[in-house]
Amino acid sequence: MQFIDLQAQYRHLQARIDGRIAKVLAHGHYILGPEVAELEDQLAEYVGVKHCVTCANGTDALQLALMALGIGPGDAVFCPTFTFFATAEVVPLVGASPVFVDVDPQSYNICPADLRARIAATIKTGKLTPKAIIAVDLFGQPADYAQLSAIAEEFGLLLIEDSAQGFGGSLDGKRAGSFGHVATTSFFPAKPLGCYGDGGALFTDRDDLAELLRSLRLHGKGQHKYDNVRIGLNSRLDTLQAAILLEKLAAFPAELTRRNQVADAYHRAAEGKFGLPLVAPQFTSSWAQYCLLSEDRTAVMERLKQAGIPTAIYYQTCMHQQSVFKAGIGEDEHFPVAERLAGQIFSLPMHGYMSNEELQQITAAISA
Numbered sequence: 001m002q003f004i005d006l007q008a009q010y011r012h013l014q015a016r017i018d019g020r021i022a023k024v025l026a027h028g029h030y031i032l033g034p035e036v037a038e039l040e041d042q043l044a045e046y047v048g049v050k051h052c053v054t055c056a057n058g059t060d061a062l063q064l065a066l067m068a069l070g071i072g073p074g075d076a077v078f079c080p081t082f083t084f085f086a087t088a089e090v091v092p093l094v095g096a097s098p099v100f101v102d103v104d105p106q107s108y109n110i111c112p113a114d115l116r117a118r119i120a121a122t123i124k125t126g127k128l129t130p131k132a133i134i135a136v137d138l139f140g141q142p143a144d145y146a147q148l149s150a151i152a153e154e155f156g157l158l159l160i161e162d163s164a165q166g167f168g169g170s171l172d173g174k175r176a177g178s179f180g181h182v183a184t185t186s187f188f189p190a191k192p193l194g195c196y197g198d199g200g201a202l203f204t205d206r207d208d209l210a211e212l213l214r215s216l217r218l219h220g221k222g223q224h225k226y227d228n229v230r231i232g233l234n235s236r237l238d239t240l241q242a243a244i245l246l247e248k249l250a251a252f253p254a255e256l257t258r259r260n261q262v263a264d265a266y267h268r269a270a271e272g273k274f275g276l277p278l279v280a281p282q283f284t285s286s287w288a289q290y291c292l293l294s295e296d297r298t299a300v301m302e303r304l305k306q307a308g309i310p311t312a313i314y315y316q317t318c319m320h321q322q323s324v325f326k327a328g329i330g331e332d333e334h335f336p337v338a339e340r341l342a343g344q345i346f347s348l349p350m351h352g353y354m355s356n357e358e359l360q361q362i363t364a365a366i367s368a
């Protein structure tokens with residue numbers, strides 16, 4: 001059994017994906033070929049925003065967002081401490097400073113009350129200018145954008161949605177990728193919508209921001225490729241990856257349905273035995289990960305391994321505990337929810353092609 005069975009997905013889509021790849025090899029436009037624009041149109045439509053700008057990976061997408069929004073030295077960027085490293089990594093890359101925020105015990109997403117407290121503390125200390133929030137749609141569930149938008153407006157902050165894991169989730173009928181001033185996602189193979197290598201994208205309704213992002217991803221181009229008007233990156237999505245993603249996007253709604261069936265079955269089997277991931281009524285999740293909590297995590301994971309079921313831990317280490325960041329954390333800064341999650345969380349296999357037999361094997365093992 002695979003933790004994420006990409007081979008099962010390929011077997012299902014093989015003829016279509018192979019056909020798309022062959023077309024790219026035949027036309028030869030490997031960089032920013034027609035499939036890239038076709039994919040950007042389809043992704044923008046799926047998410048429900050005006051513009052999608054693809055790029056090389058989800059980390060670059062975040063960095064490009066910060067660059068486009070003019071975030072730099074002296075700026076405080078608030079982000080959850082319980083996330084993948086890239087969310088925080090991009091902040092010092094543009095010269096700004098991350099300020100870590102604890103997460104909500106139900107959704108595991110950035111806690112609005114703690115965010116307010118950290119903004120107030122940053123203003124009081126006076127060393128940094130509060131500038132932006134990067135909210136993460138952790139494990140597939142969008143963050144609480146109703147509350148986050150209100151806080152961003154109140155304090156004049158920019159809001160960035162890191163939807164590397166959230167693509168396919170929704171809040172009040174609006175899809176992940178449509179929240180904040182700009183949103184980002186990743187097409188790393190293990191994400192809900194993944195390609196066969198690295199890939200990423202940004203989403204925005206703002207025309208000026210989309211144009212700036214298109215310049216920044218291509219060496220700061222102006223009127224044409226060899227007219228450089230600003231400092232940018234080389235960060236494009238390969239045409240081959242766009243071609244693969246076009247076929248995967250077509251299959252994505254059915255995969256999302258299956259992922260939710262798997263999550264429902266896990267939920268029933270684990271109820272009363274483990275801490276469960278809770279999706280609030282107005283939210284849906286794309287289940288990038290299905291995670292349980294146990295005070296006895298090591299023993300549970302070993303028992304599942306004996307039953308032939310692979311598991312993984314996302315994440316053992318919070319951002320405020322990472323060696324590169326911990327020196328900057330004050331003695332009076334505490335993150336009790338994130339630290340408890342890091343000590344108890346583990347993930348079960350999750351993908352859109354899980355067979356009934358596999359699902360039954362897993363639910364039997366977790367309810368045993």
Ligand SMILES: *Cc1c(COP(=O)(O)O)cnc(C)c1O
Pocket residue numbers: 057058059060083084086087136162164165185186187188198199200
């Ligand atoms: C995967 C991930 C990223 C980075 O995406 P890459 O494509 O691997 O660069 C950023 N943020 C979160 C929350 C992620 O899970």
